[in-house]
Amino acid sequence: VIPLTLKTYVVSRVLLTIPMIILLFTFVFIIVRILPGDPALLHFEKAVDPAVLEEFRHRLGLDVDPLTQYVTYLTGIPFGNFGLSMQDYSPISDHLAARFPATLELTIYSMLFAVLFGVVLGVRSSKKYDTAQDHGIRFFGIVTYAIPVFFLGMILQYIFSIWLGWLPTGKRFDPHFATPTPITGMYTVDSLLTGNLQAFIIAVRYLILPSVTLGLILCGIFIRLTRTNMIETLRMDFVVAGEARGLSEGKITYGYALKNAFLPILTMIGLQFAALLAGAILTETTFSWGGLGTYLVQRITHRDYTAIQGVVVFFGILVSLVTLFVDILYAYLDPRIRL
């Protein structure tokens, strides 16, 4: 077997990703078109003049044959053209650009929470193998993984917002204050970039509950993965050698053992990204978080087929790109993967 160079590996992964995205798009395109009912007819409340219907179809590009629609749409995607919304003919790419930063912000903080919390508990569980603490942590991981995200969100809302009154029940920012000047669209980042400490604190307050909710759901899998890998690693010779040389427990655990156990966790981060986006739909609704999840729900409610298609394709591309990135990172960290 001739090992691939990193560069060759990256190119091959990118080339594999492209047909995957095209396949996904084709699937979505067909599904949207075989749904019962003419989207143009469905758009209007009452029976409408045929000329108006035709104009509606024309503006949305639905007046040409499906193959032409398919090619037009497909060739537009690389240029960020996801078509026009059936609601008001506005570009869907504008909606995605406006909504995506909110979802990205929630996703990043949720993933950070899930990984940090999951890894710390996983390590603790492995160190206390087969004790009450180990069993407790494992049980906690199973419960958080199994609990529906909206239910957990509502429980946290009840405790921290309604009962204790510490945190807001939802939304992204306090309406009494001006939102930070938009740069990235992520309020925590923008407030820091503009040196607006007040806005940063407000943004963090609004971010805590949704990101903890989503993070808790995901942390279970990191607890189990970390625990399993750490149990195995802590039994290896280099750990015993480290202990024999008098290295501190913390140094051995976090400095050496965890590094070795981290590669599968890294892969899992990529895999869980898709789950995170799916979870974001429910989390965003529970917390009225104005991201892509609530956008998708609203567009489904409005039967905005073109927008639904745009969001699903965008989600697909996003997951593909994250998976690609994680694969490349994995290949960089562990050359064996290129064999």
Place this chain on the structure above:
Amino acid sequence: MNKNQTIAIALIVIIVVGAAGVYLFMFPPGPGVPTIVVGTTDSVESSLDMAQSYDYFGWEMIISVASGLVEIEPGSQAGADDILPALATNWVASDGGKIWDFTLRQNVTFRDGREFNATDVKYTFDRNCNLTGVGLYEEDGPQLNMDYQGVIKNVTILSEFVVRFNLRIAFAPFLQLLSCAASYIVDRAVAPMDALVTYESAYQTSGALGPYLLQDWVRIGGSDDHITLIKNPDYWNAAAGYPKTDKIIIQMYADSTALSSAMTAGEIDVAYRQLSADQVNGFKTNTAVHVWEGIGAQIQYLCFQQRVYPYNETAVRNAIASGINRTHITDAVFLGQADPLYSIIPQGMAYANTAFTQWNYNISRVRELLAPFGYNNVTPLKLNLTYESSGHYPSSAQQALVYQQDWEDTGVIDVTLTPLDWPSFRLARNAGTMDVFIYGWYPDFIDPDNYGFLPFASWLNMGYNDTYPAGGVAQNALWNEGRSAPNNTARQTAYVALQNLQATECSVIPLWQSSTVAVTSLAVKGVVLDITVNWRHWLLYLEAPTT
């Protein structure tokens, strides 16, 4: 405890104390502009241009930032005597109700300091109703759907502050039509004759002269995040103390659960619309909030495809009407937060009667009426009830189950339920393929005229006029008589006769009417929930708690 652990604990303590300090420093309690935060699950559908906006929330915003020539008195029945002057101080109808002259209020100014006058009124209707051929007439907009052109022939300026509406027909509810948001005055400085004012436009609304100014409208990716209204210092009714609160913030929530949580947590002062019956009942036991209940203008009714047997038989429809237990629906499905409806014109509105009480729930009567058609315990009437199942109407599936149960309890009706999502439901309605179906109506303007036509509405495609040409003509004639009546007494006579005829024929059967609910903190006062279902922000105020 080793050194590292000590440092870690110290760091945590510093961070916690520091964060608490920063938190308190950054959020000092202090006096600000009196503000009421209203939570909702609504969002503006299209724009805040009167030539396009045709949704409940869009109109709620328009009546907050714009004014019409007249208004309906809050808390009234919206009858002829309930019209209040607004931008018009008085009016006179002549030529049997085909000419209406309005004297306009003076010293009312737009944002740019320009004085409001008759030209603005003419411009508004020429633009929104395309009366002169150069204006707007949106295909899915209010003026086209409400047939303004069928009513208004033209608008002429008699003097700087007197304007005349020449109507095509004598139209008794003309003042009610003028009181709805679609008739509110546009600011011609910001609203071009041939183009809509959209969210992207500099002023974001074509309206002006209202109690509030649109300070901040944040719409993210096609739906609203929040809207801030700030007191209009030049409001024509400012001297009377309106609006009563300087600032209104409207926060949009994803669903009623999120809205309810925000209200319970005290993050918002008002939760309005779309709370479920369970949530409302929950708030009724919460001593920290006030639940305001009022009558609603939304109704639901049962429709028949009268081109097919047996629904072309009046007695069969009478029997089906007698098999409906309305209080069962309002109690079991809406937990008392809807009212039984005994006329197509809702209760609480001028001229409404209760003609359908003659078909109150009566199992024996159902059997008697169906027997001549051969329907009995052995060969029951096979009734296929179609209902909307995708949330367009409230609790449709639960309603359908109750109707099914009550009809089947008669022993002579066998019910099959067919759920259809809203788009499919509309298509089936247009195609006339549903035998019996539940339909809802929300009025464009608050008058019996906007309800009385429903039993023979062409777009419902029920075949009413095919089967009952004489009856169809009679209903249409009475409806026209009501809309062109020269006085209240004549209108009353026409509408009573119309409702009685509709009850006799049962071409549609009224089922229930909504109630309107708002939940507020105890400090919020000034909530008025009446048949207009107008949410009047400018009447709201905060009352200081008594010590």
